[in-house]
Amino acid sequence: MRRGVTAQTPQGAAMQIDGQPMLSFCSNDYLGLANHPQIVAALAAGAERWGVGAGAAHLINGHFEPHAELETALAGWLRVDRALLFSTGYMANLAVVGGLVGRGDTVIADRLNHASLVDAAQLSGAKLLRYRHNDPEDCARQLARARGTRMIVTDGVFSMDGDAAPLAALLELAERHDAWLVIDDAHGFGVWGAGGRGTLREQGLCPGSPPERLLQVGTLGKAFGTAGAFIAGAQMPLEVLRQRARPYLFTTAAPPALAVATQASLQLIQQGDDLRAAWRARVAQLRTGLADHPGLLASATPIQPLVVGSAPESIRLAEALKAEGLFVPAIRPPTVPPNSARLRITLSASHSEAMVDTLIAALRALIPQASG
Template sequence: MDYGEGDAITKHDWTQWLDERAAAGLIRRLTVAGSPQGPRMRIDGRERLAFCSNDYLGLANDPRLAAAMHAGIDRYGVGAGSAHLINGHFESHDRLEVELADWLGVEDARLFSTGYMANLGVVGALVGRGDTVIADRLNHASLIDAVQLSGARLSRYRHNDLADLEARLERASGERMILTDGVFSMDGDVAPLAELVELAERFDAWLIVDEAHAFGVLGQTGRGSFEAAGLVPGERVLRVGTLGKAFGTAGAFVAGGAEPLEVLLQRARTYLFTTAQPPAVAEASRAALAIVRDEAW
């Protein structure tokens, strides 16, 4: 039985589907780490040289982040206990949002529990039925799912093909949104941001850029793919960043203008209806951001 990655599978077919994947060498299996993130790790009881981590700056096991997280636990406890809009938005969350916005030179930033949730939230809050999202074909799975859950029409342009994107923008109906990774995680290439910004402005479209693999890595001071390209994002640009990669902690954020960020506060379901990240994690993220700012090398 030939099932695609997104096809529905009934419970009667599970055994056959799993057997087919195993025969094709496609079964995913967990490995268990027994040491901190680092160039050398203990995986499934054996010492390994690791080439697959997203811990780009080696901060996941930095003692300064550990100390900040310990101090956060001593002050705030372990869990946030609630969603941000109830009583789960702590001083550490608030300060981290302010510091992220200041670092990127934008009006506001909004924390999310994961990068996946940030992408689902920002797309679903800004577009819906009757709108069109034009997305790069090699975008991360979270961006694809975000459009499907939003109810907007998904139009996928050939990877980094500006002519194809422009043609799709011309045919698009409703609110338009261009959706792209800043750095494409599987190939390592970078989106043509200058041209994307020009198209977004010409067609009055949102430009949402997932900077998960760019923040802390690209640009002279680590501010991501826009800094690397020498660009200042305009009013129609929002950037999504994760704290679980170069920053070495967990969670994510969306950064941009005050008005669209206020819309996220009011409408983003992955922000409204989930418990906030532990405030101690936000304290560790603040320490990571300070390191990135102070040690641009």
């Protein structure tokens, strides 16, 4: 049975969790912005000016100037026509799939996609075909079987393995088959690419205006450090989603003060080359320190999975680390495939070199394969 924990301090590299001081290696706060003073001040100022609740859905009277300004800023940052805000990343994925395909159509999805993309495909009524992880040739085979409107959906960075999708090949397939390509870049935005623009830019794609068939989904609760999500892309599909997507139409908008805070976060991300360099340094440090462990999956992202195999062993290791004041979660089936239970280490710009050295030493003492 999975058990939750309760923090008594704000999100950060060093926290108090369940009453104990901990070094946290499990947060998606990759740039250390969740408790940044400029963003905290922007949220407070936003609440003072705009209140707390939006009070209605976006298309009733819950769409405020900060929402519109943030959507414009996100679109400008990504160099696309338009962006549309959502309350959560899960809702954004339900919207982008269900708003553009339905019965008689086909969704072609990577087998390791996030659960929200799987649920979105199933709830849309479209036929779901799944291709082998990061295998464009298998994706092409599934596209050949597809009927109706076709949509390829993939994570940009995969949350459990820390690897990235082959976006150039998938974009070429989308163009060849006249299919939508939806990229959930929750773990890429802010982290990768020039100005933090994500996995597409990291892979050297779409430096100008992206094609109309390409849609990007991002969450604001990870590298941005705030909350909510957005879909970004061309004018036509974004207007279709605004008119048809049920998670947009039938829910209260996020607080306008949150949009004010996220605008402050976006400014820090655009100027955040030093923050991106910091987490990259910590990743290199960890990978050097655990280079002899065969279970350390190849990843150039802040997500550094250490596969141990059995679920009980992963739980044992996580509990042993916790006893030493190190919070690293055990991830086990059904979140990951059978026999691939792991410690999911995530690193942040807010981690110090000494913190990562402490983690490396503890892992090398606890896991024989990392002991040399």
